[in-house]
Amino acid sequence: MPPFSWLPAPPAWLLDEARNRLVLLLNHLLQQEPEAQQRLRRYAGRCIVVRAPGLLPAAWAQVGDEPLRLQISPAGLWMQAPMNVAPDLTLTLQPASPAVWLRQALAGQRPAASIAGDVQLAAEVAWLIDHVRWDVEEDLARLLGDAAAHTLVGWGRACAEALRAHVLPGVRAWAQRAAAWRASKPSHTGDGAAA
Template sequence: MATPSSPFAFLGDLFNKLGARLQPPPWAVHEVQHRTVLFLNHVLQQEPEAQQRLLRQQGKVVQFQWRFVTMALVATPAGLLDLAPDGAMPDLTLTVTEESPLGLVRATVRGDKPAVQIVGDVQLAAEVNWLVDHVRWDVEDDLARVIGDVPAHAAGNGARRAVDALRKFVGGRAAADPQGPGSGSAGDAA
């Protein structure tokens, strides 16, 4: 009998079973997707180059999938994003292939991109990849608008130290775990 590689392996199984049975109501899904689009547009508006790249892809639909979660976005004439109309055919489909929620979180904390299956428009995929690589939310700037520059900078420094410590911890555990996906991470030489 095989033993699970993690004492928390049951959480992945629980997530699979519950996720297949418990689906949120459509209005809740739409509301979460709408809020996600608002957040993404807020971040995109801080990066004019990103808006120019999206403007060139105007009207194209990108569908994101992970397990039972699907979200389709369309590039707008303003170089931003909007929810694609129901039934819109995607020009590009990006499917996250990591099935385990814990594995996905672990990879994200390490700073790794999850493995993604790409189907569709190659140029659109290249633009999405550029956005993922270059667009970052300036949390400190947004926080400074609320609490001021100095406290926001201090909070940002504290958050960066916490993230670095978490990455070192997760990276150390992944190196000790022979079944872990990493054969070394770029964040180790800091």
């Protein structure tokens, strides 16, 4: 049984509100990087569609598989694009479980994706992914002060490094052992003959 498949599908308004919050977060990141906004201004009005099949449980398909539609504003920020705007770029993350995407993020890897559309816009999006980072410490410092923010971020980095160093190798080793075990089991042909 897939994880979270027992949860009922959320109402459409809740997912729409989650998309609004995601756009606000993305804009917060862009506002911390003026060069990113400047680069995006050149593409004002362009639409990017991001699809992430498999991110949400299958039971949520009717409300959860709608892609994230982003349009670039004249200010170089994101806004939700209307449904009638044709996409200039479509980014489709390859189907994977949320656990796989989390593992890739912890390892500092990008998820596999296919890209279709405007090549120059795709290059700008790739630049954004490579260069725009969330300065968590700066945001926490505004709320808690510099010393507390520095301490919390240090703890977070130590936890992430411990996960990378100890948990990920264990998960990889377990997956390799499971694959080897499956490969060593005789296959069943269904003809009833003994091996």
